[in-house]
Amino acid sequence: MPEASIFDQILDPANRANPYPLYTELRKTPVTRQADGTYVVSTYNEIVALLHDPRVSSDPRRHPGFADAKPAAEEDLPGLPLSFINQDPPEHDRLRELAMRRFGPPCTPGWIEGMRPWLAEVATGLIDKLSGHSRVDIVDDFAYPLPVTAICRILGVPREDQPRFHVWADAIIETIDPSTGTFEERLRRRRQVQAELGQYLGELADARARQPGDDLISGLLTESGPHGPMSREDVLSTGSLLLVAGHETTVNLITNGMLTLLRHPDVLDRLRREPGMITGLVEELLRYEPPVQMRTNRVTVADIDVAGVTIPAESPLALVLAAGNRDPQRFPDPDRFDPDRTSNEHLSFNSGIHYCFGAPLARVEAQVALPALARRLVNPRLVTDPPPYRPSPELRGPRHLLVEIDAVIPAAEAARAPASPKQTA
Ligand code: HEM
Numbered sequence: 001m002p003e004a005s006i007f008d009q010i011l012d013p014a015n016r017a018n019p020y021p022l023y024t025e026l027r028k029t030p031v032t033r034q035a036d037g038t039y040v041v042s043t044y045n046e047i048v049a050l051l052h053d054p055r056v057s058s059d060p061r062r063h064p065g066f067a068d069a070k071p072a073a074e075e076d077l078p079g080l081p082l083s084f085i086n087q088d089p090p091e092h093d094r095l096r097e098l099a100m101r102r103f104g105p106p107c108t109p110g111w112i113e114g115m116r117p118w119l120a121e122v123a124t125g126l127i128d129k130l131s132g133h134s135r136v137d138i139v140d141d142f143a144y145p146l147p148v149t150a151i152c153r154i155l156g157v158p159r160e161d162q163p164r165f166h167v168w169a170d171a172i173i174e175t176i177d178p179s180t181g182t183f184e185e186r187l188r189r190r191r192q193v194q195a196e197l198g199q200y201l202g203e204l205a206d207a208r209a210r211q212p213g214d215d216l217i218s219g220l221l222t223e224s225g226p227h228g229p230m231s232r233e234d235v236l237s238t239g240s241l242l243l244v245a246g247h248e249t250t251v252n253l254i255t256n257g258m259l260t261l262l263r264h265p266d267v268l269d270r271l272r273r274e275p276g277m278i279t280g281l282v283e284e285l286l287r288y289e290p291p292v293q294m295r296t297n298r299v300t301v302a303d304i305d306v307a308g309v310t311i312p313a314e315s316p317l318a319l320v321l322a323a324g325n326r327d328p329q330r331f332p333d334p335d336r337f338d339p340d341r342t343s344n345e346h347l348s349f350n351s352g353i354h355y356c357f358g359a360p361l362a363r364v365e366a367q368v369a370l371p372a373l374a375r376r377l378v379n380p381r382l383v384t385d386p387p388p389y390r391p392s393p394e395l396r397g398p399r400h401l402l403v404e405i406d407a408v409i410p411a412a413e414a415a416r417a418p419a420s421p422k423q424t425a
Helices: 006-011 020-027 044-051 091-103 113-128 138-143 145-155 159-176 183-210 216-222 232-263 265-273 275-288 359-376 411-416
Strands: 031-033 039-041 135-137 295-300 304-306 309-311 316-319 402-404
Touching: 006 020, 031 309, 039 044, 044 304, 044 316, 091 216, 091 232, 113 138, 113 145, 113 359, 113 411, 135 138, 138 145, 138 232, 138 359, 145 159, 145 216, 145 232, 145 359, 159 183, 159 232, 183 216, 183 232, 216 232, 232 265, 232 275, 232 359, 265 275, 265 359, 275 359, 359 411
Parallel strands: 039 316
Antiparallel strands: 031 039, 135 402, 295 316, 304 309
16 A cells, blocks of 8 residues: 555645644645645745636536546536536636625625624624523534524525525535435435525526515626626525535634634633634634635646646646645745734635635624623533544535633623623633
8 A cells, every 4th residue: 555645635634733843844845646646835935926827717618537436516406507616717807796786895895894794693693692601513513504694694594594594505515425425425415405495596587587685696686797697506506605615614714713712711701801803803713713625627728837847738736725825935834823923824715816805794793702702601611622623624614613611791781881700710
């Protein structure tokens, strides 16, 4: 048996809890070729260069193993056009520009920011439900429901239908997890769930076309950009993309965030007293424990020279964003968790034309969620460290995060009172 490469070890679920020493090893050779022909890139400048290079494609149909290895990108619904995360310019840019109109500046500045009070209410309601329990699961009880509730509101899913959406969002994520069945079983299940979701989104779009509201689906159906409006099919693909791209990523940000705070009780304590630190704290959490550790969906369409290596055309790439985030050439003392870090241009939302569309929303969700947990959970303690992880090396995060608590401070009291000493162990 040939020795497992560093990248093979990173892919191994046994190393999921702490892949960072392996990333340090990986960066010693910025570009490495794997036995299957994938080129792994692990240093900050080289990743950024490739993310901005028009000779790199995100279209799965250009992937040499597309027919057998990548039969179904999880974001895409069967029978519908590829969503824009899986497209290159000019189609990518046309669809993204149309979707952006409702999502933020320059057409709707303040829209996401305006959701902050409502998101705070949702977070309050979820934490209220923890009251009376001595052991809670930050994943199932809090981090999972928050983003899906947010995306339902954005898309305009009526409240009574939201439980179905939660089920689909969970099911799609479950089918990405290899421990939930064989590849064929998971593909079958994903196709079934995607078909149900597609049908639902189709009915929703038809209802909104008849009677538009103030939601994203209505906006996508009725508004037009310089290149015309979005087709009904593209609206459905975009709706599904937003659900899938924005769900587990945000779950992981909130969960990794709480885990990191519990491992750094001084920072947790400071957050209770200094809520204004949350903006820098969330950026550092994104850098330090990125929810998306790597992107493996890129392929070269021409020979490209990087760090003295020529990557031939038609080579799949693995861009290890999490290794770039800890590159000492870019970030001083990169393995230190430092919420006061300045110049923190991490790669966690990517860079270039596919820069995360939902970054403003993800930031607001985490900025609301973490201070609320910090202020209201009394004496939170990790039950197991490390917690159990989902196996995915790409979307990395705990499957559960069990925390013991002494009590839950009522929301009104937490808003009034300065952080109480009893909140710290
Ligand atoms: C902490 C949470 C999040 C993280 C870490 C994250 C990360 C990323 C990354 C790394 C990409 C680049 C993908 C690529 O280049 O192939 C991306 C793209 C994208 N994200 Fe996020 N994301 C988060 C939350 C969200 C949310 C909440 C939404 C939507 C509501 C969202 C929607 C998208 C979309 C639509 C794209 C595709 C952009 C394009 O292709 O132009 N993301 N995200």
